[in-house]
Amino acid sequence: MGPVNARSSRVVILGGGPGGYEAALVAAHLGAEVTVVERDGLGGAAVLTDCVPSKALIATADYMSEFETAADLGVHLEDAEGDEVSDAVAELGEVNRRVLALAAAQSADITTRLTEVGVRLLRGSATLTSPTAVHVDGADGPLDLEADVVLLATGASPRVMDTAQPDGERILTWQQIYDLDTLPERLVVVGSGVTGAELAQAYLGLGSEVVLVSSRDRVLPGEDPDAATVIEDVFTKRGMEVLGRSRMAAVERTADGVVVRLEDGREVLGSHALLAVGSVPQTRGIGLEENGIELSPSGHVVVDRVSRTSVRGVYAAGDCTGVLPLASVAAMQGRIAMSHALGDAVAPLSLGVVSANIFTDPEIATVGVSQKDLDEGRADADVLMLPLARNARAKMLGITDGFVKLFAQKGSGAVVGGVVVAPRASELIFPVTLAVQHRLNVDQVASTFTVYPSLSGSIAEAARRLHVTG
Incomplete structure (x- = not known):
């Protein structure tokens, strides 16, 4: 398909999660007439019921764990009578109200941003009636939209088993x-x-x-x-x-x-x-199969690296594609889809440079080549793991668990992957991601100044130990 004229094109996006709203911003910037149809609220599950609320809940639990660490650092909490307070108490109702308010505020900010750039927002359920037409059932009644470009960003929902039916109470x-x-x-x-x-x-x-x-x-x-x-x-x-x-x-x-x-x-x-x-893609009953859009056996929309489906003019992004269930990947797929569809410069999606994080305590952040890739022969690299307990800043912070692990390509020393297990590993993985993305070698990383003392110093130290002599 040749690129359409962005200035006269009509883009209809099914779903207002990261894949949908990021795509809408790109399409609006390129001059298209953009409509987003969202059933539950802008931000989708990522903002309303998944990433934002869950990480806010986790942050609250992390804050409480600081009370435990405080005692190890010689700091003790006392009440007005001078008795030591042993436990902080979480009032879950208050915690959840804050969490949901935070999610709603983020959704409102996204709504404001889309409105500012002229995106039309429709609240309702959408069905594909043809590759160039979308039917919307919303609060203001049924509506039929014509489209030059359609983006499917319908997301996924929690997997439910017949023998374990959720009741919302227990x-x-x-x-x-x-x-x-x-x-x-x-x-x-x-x-x-x-x-x-x-x-x-x-x-x-x-x-x-x-x-x-x-x-x-x-x-x-x-x-x-x-x-x-x-x-x-x-x-x-x-x-x-x-x-x-x-x-x-x-x-x-x-x-x-x-x-x-x-x-x-x-x-x-x-x-x-x-x-x-697990989760299941929300792809059934919205006209996809009837219009020739290929689905995988698991029900995910099959896409290529520029987010095209099997039908001309129809793209897909996010969890409904099953490519990689991360909000950052959904957003990138959506942006790539619009750039490709509307004729802007575009680079295909590259999963080899995606950084991901698990928000446990400590967090686990990863990018690029993994240990599994090495173990199964898909990559050949030198590996260096450095425990964080040896880091001076970690000692000051009371950190006893965690490490930095770097993977360096044999011969060139290029950093091809990394793992960080630490508090705020989601922030610490960024320099490793920069190295992987731009093919920096371990010597370039090692010769870059880090603050002393800092946790990031362990990244430079790991790179230093991977230096090849002779």
């Missing part, structure tokens, strides 16, 4: 936990992927008893094994019960809580259960 998906007014006494988290691990630790930090049910040998099975080991050790050290190789068969209500039945016959009792067993 059996919860990660989208329902913000309705809780009181802290679960004993929370059973089913699923030890990113969402399960993050929220299990959040509730542990807020004061719940937590049992994590993992069907795999260890938590975070898809992540760097050294990082996952650190996190599992931290979980157990802080009192979480981790049940490995324990596959859930069913979750049911009891008189005063829940019972999680495992396939081996064991039963795990709790006051609440949180289901974190």
Whole structure:
């Protein structure tokens, strides 16, 4: 398909999450007439029920953990009578109200920004009636839109199993936990992927008893094994019960809580259960298959590296594509789609330079080549892992868990990947990402000044140790 005339083109975007709203900003900047159709609110699940609220909840738990660290640093809290205060208490109703207000404020900011650049916003459900037409059922009645370019950014929703039906009260998906007014006494988290691990630790930090049910040998099975080991050790050290190789068969209500039945016959009792067993794309029943748009067996929209679907003029971005379930990737897919469709300069999506973060405590940040790539022969690199406990700044901050790991290409010394396990690893991964993106070698990284003392000094030190002599 040749590029359309951006100045006279009509762009209709189904979904207002990161893939949709970032695409809308690009299309509006390029001069297109842009309409975004969103059912639940601008920002989508990422802002309203997933990334923003969950990370705000985690940040609250992290803040509470600072009270524990304070004692190790020689700082003790006392009440007015001079008695030591041993525990901070989380009022979950207050916490959740703040979390949801924060999400609503972010959604409002996105709405304001889109309105400022002239994007038309429609609240409702959209169906593709042809590759160039979209039907909207909204509060103001039905509406039919003509489009030169369509972007599908419909996202995904929590996976629900027949034997574990959420009720929003005791059996919860990660989208329902913000309705809780009181802290679960004993929370059973089913699923030890990113969402399960993050929220299990959040509730542990807020004061719940937590049992994590993992069907795999260890938590975070898809992540760097050294990082996952650190996190599992931290979980157990802080009192979480981790049940490995324990596959859930069913979750049911009891008189005063829940019972999680495992396939081996064991039963795990709790006051609440949180289901974190994956997600499903929201691609059914909106006219995609009827209009020839190819879906994968899992129901995801099949796209190429410039976000094109199998139908000319129809693009897709975000979790509905299954490319990589990250808000940053969704946003990049959406931007690429509009640049390609409207004739602007564009570079295809490159997943090799995507940085990602898991917001446990400590956080796990990764970019580029992974340990798994090395172990399975897809990459050949030298590896250096440096424990953070040896870092002077880490000692001052009371950090005892975590490390920096760099992967350097054999011969050239180019930094091709990295892992950081540390508080605020999401910030520390950026210099490693810059190195991977721009093919800096370990000597270039090592010869760049870092502040002393700083956690980033360990990144330079790891690069220094990867210097090849002779």
